[in-house]
Amino acid sequence: MPVKLEILRNYLNHDEKMVQKFLQLFCSAIPQDLNKLKQYMHESDFKLASVTAHSIKSQCAYLGLDLARLMAEKLENISQIGHEQNILFESLENILLSEIAEMKMTLNI
Amino acid sequence: MFRILLVDDDPTLSEITREYLEARDLSVLLCNNPANALDLLKRHHSDICLLDVKMPEIDGFTLAEEIRKKDKEIPIVFLTGQTMKEDRIRGLMLGADDYILKPYSMEELYLRVIAIMKRYKNSGTKNNIPNTYQFGKIIFHTGSREIITDNQTIRLTAIENKLLSLLCANLNGTLSRDRALQEIWGDNDIYKGRSMNVYINKLRNILKVEPDIEILNAHGEGYILSYKGSLPE
CATH class of the missing domain: 1.10.10.10 (Winged helix-like DNA-binding domain superfamily/Winged helix DNA-binding domain)
Known part of the structure; x- marks a missing residue:
């Protein structure tokens, strides 16, 4: 599920400087957001978990990361913690961290 | 030059939005913590507010209600990933001037802000033209x-x-x-x-x-x- 840079370029009016800046911010913010989401889920703080998942969802939308966006959207509506939610989080974390690793390598971020 | 108060807890999107609008010669006061927004608005004049809806502690709708108690004229635009019709209606009934769904195009956001500010400038005050x-x-x-x-x-x-x-x-x-x-x-x-x-x-x-x-x-x-x-x- 590679990032779709053309989608990002369209949102940013093909400003390459802004595209680079977005990718840098994304690569540094998402791991932090994932950690926060994990913590809020662990604490059963559904309100903050929802806000954090919402933020991840919005950022994924700019990069055309549709599967990750849908997973984050599911976690945004979280109201209980169980096996399903933990699996969902792990999948989201795996997808996003491997995307970030690939982005860092191929886009030289 | 217009000054915009941008309230959004998402540091990535808010920073990109700020940079884009500043590159288009608008002045942006960025606030990542909605709890500080009213204080910022009191201390610094702003011409328009761009408010994220889903934020921790205070959501954008509640913040808009607080802003409206202090300033009935300032244009308010909601930035949101919410697609629920009830949310859109709530935002509009709070007197929002626009309601922009995330992900938004930065250029479209810029053009909408300019259009709103032109409308205000031409009409004198917000209340001349109900929106x-x-x-x-x-x-x-x-x-x-x-x-x-x-x-x-x-x-x-x-x-x-x-x-x-x-x-x-x-x-x-x-x-x-x-x-x-x-x-x-x-x-x-x-x-x-x-x-x-x-x-x-x-x-x-x-x-x-x-x-x-x-x-x-x-x-x-x-x-x-x-x-x-x-x-x-």
């Missing part, structure tokens, strides 16, 4: 050019929006055909008059879901937007 009308189950929002009904949101063209705004401004009175032509097209050419009939028919079709409102012909004069229901306070 939201509610007729029974129909909500018409001039800023976003949308009509929201029970089960759908209809986006109007610029001409349809202008025509319906003029009719609303003359609610239950006659909007003269010449005035409408002049305001929309800048002249009262006969061919444009025929086009106006097409736009009127399209608006009639959209409005027919609410039986209390209809566009009547005022023969030889123009049109009347007739509403038999009660208007919200």
Whole structure:
């Protein structure tokens, strides 16, 4: 599920400087957001978990990361913690961290 | 140069939005913590507020209500990933000037901000031109050019929006055909008059879901937007 840079370029009016800046911010913010989401889920703080998942969802939308966006959207509506939610989080974390690793390598971020 | 108060807890999107708008010569006061927004607004003059809806501690709607208590005129635009119709209606009924869905194009956001500021500058104050009308189950929002009904949101063209705004401004009175032509097209050419009939028919079709409102012909004069229901306070 590679990032779709053309989608990002369209949102940013093909400003390459802004595209680079977005990718840098994304690569540094998402791991932090994932950690926060994990913590809020662990604490059963559904309100903050929802806000954090919402933020991840919005950022994924700019990069055309549709599967990750849908997973984050599911976690945004979280109201209980169980096996399903933990699996969902792990999948989201795996997808996003491997995307970030690939982005860092191929886009030289 | 306009100054924008941008309140969004998402550091990535808010930083990109700030940079983009500043590169277009707007001044942006960025606030990532909504709890500090009112204080910032008190200390620094702002011309317009861009508010994220889903934020921790204080959501954008509550923040807008607090801002409205202190400043009834400042334009407010919601930035949101929420697609629930109830949320959109709540935002518009709070007096929002626009409601922009995430992910948004930075250029579109910039252009919408400029359009709102131009409208304010031309009208003097916000209250000269209401931006939201509610007729029974129909909500018409001039800023976003949308009509929201029970089960759908209809986006109007610029001409349809202008025509319906003029009719609303003359609610239950006659909007003269010449005035409408002049305001929309800048002249009262006969061919444009025929086009106006097409736009009127399209608006009639959209409005027919609410039986209390209809566009009547005022023969030889123009049109009347007739509403038999009660208007919200």
